[in-house]
Amino acid sequence: MLGIQNAPFLITTGNPMSTIDIGLVGVGKIACDQHLPAIDSSPDFRLVATADPHSRLDGVDGYDSLAAMLNGVPGLQAVAICTPTHLRYSQARIALEHGKGVLLEKPPGATLSEVEDLISQADRQGCPLFAAWHSRFAPGVAAAREWLAEKAIHRVEIEWKEDVRVWHPGQAWIWEPGGMGVFDPGINALSIVTRILPRAFFLREASLQVPSNCQTPIAAELSFSDAQDTPIHAAFDFRQTGPQTWDIHVDTDDGRLSLTHGGSRLVIGRQVVLEAEEREYAGLYARFAELVRAGTSDVDVAPLRHVADAFLYGHREIVDAFVE
Template sequence: MSKRRIAIIGLGKIAQDQHLPVVGKSADFELVAVTSQRGLGHGGVPSFRTPAEMYAAVPGIEAVAICTPPEVRHAIAVEAIAAGKDVMLEKPPAATLTEIDDLKRRAAAAGRVLFATWHSQFNPAVDEARALLAAAGLKSLRIEWREDVRKWHPGQDWVFEPGGFGVFDPGINALSIFVRILPGTAFVESAELTYPANRQTPIAARLAFKSDIAGAPALSADFDWREQGDEKWHMMIETGDGRSARLFKGGAALSIDGKTVIEAPSEEYERIYVRFAELLAERRSEVESAPLTLVADAMMIGKRLTTDPFAW
């Protein structure tokens, strides 16, 4: 079976760290072009400043992976769908809920596949945690997702601009796992959002949730971009039958009562490309918007706090 011809739009850090290497070794996809406003290239494939130039010059492109900042993804995806391309979206899939709903409608009307990726869901430990809570129930869950923005977004001012999501850029990864493993639906009950005095998006956030889960478990989240040292990407869980579980390493490992029961290499991006190939074969879209909805809800009802100005 021949590989599907794919192009990558946006050659920022996530594309260079994950998408390009994964596509390069994929059994399902062949990279045939890239688009970069900065004029970056990769591996000798044709590079273009705009998607329109790319579509005109390389008509055989079947699918695109859009890896730009979120505020421009909607327009790029609309253009791709109109050009007859199937579309993979980096997380978050769009800057607003209306945009992602619009893309779903457009893709369905055009018969194109739309895949909104949540890479952190694609870990075996996440599926194991989901099965655990489905069987044992849930008493409490606390998200701690803390990292150093200078390490993970060095000099990238767009993350602090409107539409850049701030600390929710990594935090939405935790929320994608959260909605995946919960045996019910969670709602943002309260939020405290901390903004640097000179920035437009939060550098830290604390959220409390209510839910429709039996027993009214205590659910909370602590996101912070000011963490020094090692990242803290974990969830502390107390099951309904009294066990203590910890989902850690960004969802790649799970321990129960202090014993690691599953720990797998981080192959999230390999798995999202396998999933994209499956969806293309089935001609079926997959668009989960719940993590984005939780962020939107937190921004709507959150109390705004101010901290010191931030500088790189």
């Protein structure tokens, strides 16, 4: 069953507030930019090892593979998997088989079938599994969700546009099957919208612009609606230069809610309700610590399902080749 699973945790951690020993699998850009600073500043975790055949961290035991790390540090309680998407399933399964709690960088898998199997494996092993939708921990998301809970929603506009050359330099995997192309950032927007809107919504049509030398889209236009036919439109683009755009606007019977700057700024009507420094990964690791200590899992596949629907249902248009 896809969704949130609750299961007993096999590992005994002693004091429920004691530090959790964690290993990092994959020491690439996202790990160095986000995971390492979050772990370093977390009162809940201690980084004791990494697994990456190409990279090491000073002062931390490094291994060429996850299997070698698990054998070398059997006391690990949890792992964070930050490999490219197509490798996450195999790595997560190994960690679960060894009884470890697992954090999956987004998206949690290359396919829904992979994630479904991981949910079942975590349930059988009694291990926490966390699909880490980091954008849901942006400062304004919780307040937006609360404000919208009882509102009549008339329209939703999502604009998520950024420069792939800035955010994914030299990362050719993003243009290969499973790399998701513009849906790599676009799924962040979908993770927020699926969190803040009070009703489920469904894809009605999609247009995917795919460079002639790539397998994944560089831009996409998506139209959704819910059971009440509320129009929800999303525009994703990897070709944005200059200022980057990560905005969501929701028109309601009580005015417009705008969640901008990736969720760090919340405006209702003309009033700035909240504007705060982005600390998504700090919140992400605080949530993972809760799950490890409680022995529960949190795996929401709704954002990934919407992306899968877009690939299944979208019209493809071939555009100019992408040259970095």
